[in-house]
Amino acid sequence: MKKLILATVALAVVSGCVSRAPQMDAQFGHAVLQARSQQTLDAQAASKASAPLGMDGKTAHSAYEQYQKSYRAPEPQPQAFTIGIGSSAGGK
Template identity: 50%
Template sequence: MLKFPLNRAAACLLGLAVLLAGCGTTPRLDRQFGSSVAALRVQQSVHANAPLNRDPVAGMDGQAASAAYDSYQKSFSAPTPQPAAFTIGVGTRP
């Protein structure tokens, strides 16, 4: 009869310990939280002040770029047939 209250008390203490363990802080992890994302964002930008530069970009003009894009899109509508790679002496009769 005495065994039941001890098991119940032990279960309550164990549950209380688990609940209190969830309230603990992680100061070492919280201090570094987000620093890896910030470092990756900095590493991915080549020139951070590029939007402030108002000089025109040197490169292809609009008409040439449009023509290149149109020919690129047309290449998918009728692709050129690829030659068979292994046709040396195959399928020919002497």
């Protein structure tokens, strides 16, 4: 009898730790769907087969190469403190 009471108490204690499934509102997730649809400019953009506006491939590749080249060998910057050095003042 003692074991039965102990098992019943243990079962009651353990059952208090079990979480129940949450009860969702019928409108759950609608705010996210509405926000996403309001932020989409053109929902059918993927089905349209138009070329993007901008430059052609050769020009874009050349611009990219120039950009990369500028970091490999940057142009030397002029000295910032050369104002007025070496010039004659007053015509003497």
